[in-house]
Amino acid sequence: MSSPTLPIEDPAVANSGSSADAVVFDNVSLAFEENVVLDGVSFHLPRGETKALFGVAGSGKSTTLKLALGLLRPDSGRIFLLGQEVTSMSEQEMFELRRRVGIVFQESALFDSLKVRENVAFRLMEEHLSEEEIDRRVREALRFVELERTIDMFPSELSGGMRRRVAIARAIITQPEVLLYDSPTGGLDPVTSNTIVELIVKQRDVYKTSALMVTHRLQDAFTMATHHFDKETNKMVPLPKGQRSEVPLSFLILRDGKIIFDGDIRELAASRDPYIREYIS
């Protein structure tokens, strides 16, 4: 897939002054009544890195994303997002911080009573930008996901893959510092999945955006680990074997509410843990 770049300021440059991690979980636990979802989870996501979260259904992956964004509160532990402790912030204080983060929900969560344009422009309209500015940026974001033609359509008129791409456009329109993807390729055909993986890789390599990505599809993460986005050809291309360790991608595997693996692709491939071996086989 080739698509135009999004001519918005490079966050890697904008963020260069900060050394803080994008996301930090410090001994976080959460239970819904008797059901323990996360049990003493600790990890950190350095700025500019993408971390792929794996685990069987119900292992707490989506919950981790919602906790990172303050949509859920942990029972114990601390969570930092862009250097601010979300666990000590009120909901009102969090609204400002959330504007620096983008999220793509599992089922897209587009506003079904609004057109694609209004969905993608939601944040910009909240900031009362001019109509011309909103229109320009919405078209840029939709061009980025190759869906400019859907601008006047309602979400119900789009396919599942198109909805997911519109959700990505909505998440990136303000060029956030952190992106959270909740199963962005779940339930999609391989071709559409590949298109979405390419968009994520493009966001990672061109804009250096930090990202937490929940996925069930190991092949998506391996594609991300072995490819990079070539700005000149405007395509995702395979990396030579010697350069694969340079990709800013790490893996995190959750099991029964605990982290059983947190490392890069080489460490994952070298793991002798029988559960991990079975998981990646």
Added chain:
Amino acid sequence: MELELTSPFDVAKDAVLAIQDYARLAGQSVGNFFRRPIYWGDILQQADLIGVGSLPIVVLSGLSIGALLALNSASTLQRFGGITLIGQLVSSSMVTELGPLITGLMVSGRNASGMASELGSMIVTEQIDAMRALGTDPSKKLVTPRVAATVFMLFFLTIISDLLGLFGGFAVANLLFGLDSRQYWSNAWQTLVFRDVFMGLVKPVLFGFIIASIGCYYGMSTRGGTQGVGRSTTQAVVTSSVLILVVDFFVTKAIFAMLGYR
């Protein structure tokens, strides 16, 4: 499906929690008027949906209630030679009680359910979470405009309902019982005192707040997919209707106590 017995303690705890959550939502819906941003566009849109959209049922119910009131009371009044009092009876009943009550119940049936199902669907499809994630407070964007629009529009809908009820009563009194129009209207007008009008205008404000806050509360606390949306919708209509009846009694009693009985 396995049925479990719930302890009375858990039921009481859930009820207290629900009241606490409702109080917080209702308080926020009012408090949001003093915090920016205020979504005037959404308030106008909701006023159109709730007010203009409810107009046909309010017109029909107002006319019908006024006509029925006149029809039912006419035979009794005629027996005692008091047919001329129809205007008085229809006027005081419509303005103090039936106008606000019937309009409130009609709008509750139409809009409390609509709010609960709309917001409930947004909850189960993660649209509310998406809104929070995009940095927008759903309480300001969704709840406050609905509360403001319902309170504002129910006030005027009730006035329309009162007037149409009087016209319905007049149509019956004039066409079926041959009552002179001047006699009807002068009786209807002269019977009204400040207390009646005050009572008739305070009630829709309270009922409007109940309808919208209950509808939004059940919508925002929806759990359990589409079945949960259905449950919230039903609970919103039942609770708001019952609350309207209960509050109606206490408001009537309080105003009588303050401004004196007839």
